[in-house]
Amino acid sequence: MTSFTEHGHKAIRDRIPDILRDSGRDFAVKEISDPEFLLELERKLEEELAEYLESKEAEELADLLEVIYRIAELRGFSKEALESVRLKKRKESGGFEKNLILLNMADENRLCRGPPAASKEFPRVVFRPENSEVIEKYGVRMRIYTTRADSPNAAVLYQETESGHAEEFVHEKSDFLYYILEGSGTWIVEDREFEVRSGDVVVVPAGKRFWFRGNLKQICITAPAWDERYERHIRDIEL
Known part of the structure; x- marks a missing residue:
């Protein structure tokens, strides 16, 4: 169940008003422009990701996909175009089946050497x-x-x-x-x-x-x- 944002409203699916009306609940909705709704969806994307990370449920992954597809549409990309880009990147760089992570060599070297000496660098103060x-x-x-x-x-x-x-x-x-x-x-x-x-x-x-x-x-x-x-x-x- 999603919660309202700090702005006091949230993007909802198209049939939610019908569901609320059938349940007898009081509610108010407003239809907004595509650019405005895009902003709301991008806020919702963060919300849906947080909900998946908490629950790890397939339903939350499905919600993420639905939001992503609509964002892509509002930015001028079809599902097919999005899938084409995904496959192109997969062909060029591969997928994630091998469970690989890239190590930070500076961190690895530091672990081998032991704790570093205190840095003598000072942040920049004057910008001309x-x-x-x-x-x-x-x-x-x-x-x-x-x-x-x-x-x-x-x-x-x-x-x-x-x-x-x-x-x-x-x-x-x-x-x-x-x-x-x-x-x-x-x-x-x-x-x-x-x-x-x-x-x-x-x-x-x-x-x-x-x-x-x-x-x-x-x-x-x-x-x-x-x-x-x-x-x-x-x-x-x-x-």
């Missing part, structure tokens, strides 16, 4: 502008300081825009914290509008859809450090 990456994306110029390797708990970037961020998106793992250095604008979070100006701090929790408009200079901190795998495009915005 000339070593940052500068990109422009959806109307926002960004200077990205690649701090993740030294600070996985948070990352920082500087942003400038005359009009705003022309994309609504969501990040499933990181909170986004903005400090407004100059200018003013509007943040639209889950379709609610919030006016901001110089000196304000904006906090967008992980899992919330958002975009913003305005003439702004700002610092953005992501915690934990931003990881592209967990960011999802919702829609382009016409500013």
Whole structure:
């Protein structure tokens, strides 16, 4: 039995409303867009995996497959295409029948040598502008300081825009914290509008859809450090 997420809702199978109605239970459902439902399914994939790891039941494996097939469909892959990719990878790299694991040779060597001496390395402390990456994306110029390797708990970037961020998106793992250095604008979070100006701090929790408009200079901190795998495009915005 699956539980509700922290968002207070969950993706369900198509016949669940009929089953609930026949049982006389009160319930509410809402049909959402494909991009929104894709996000819910990818959350459910983690939930179903956790349930299988706890129960080890075939039913939970079947639930995983059902979610995977629908995710593939929403991303433009048919079951046949998915199976074709699986067979191609199997032909190139084999399956998992031999029960092989790849050993970390550094760990193996360390076990043979005994405990290592204390490391004298010190994490990087100063990140200079000339070593940052500068990109422009959806109307926002960004200077990205690649701090993740030294600070996985948070990352920082500087942003400038005359009009705003022309994309609504969501990040499933990181909170986004903005400090407004100059200018003013509007943040639209889950379709609610919030006016901001110089000196304000904006906090967008992980899992919330958002975009913003305005003439702004700002610092953005992501915690934990931003990881592209967990960011999802919702829609382009016409500013």
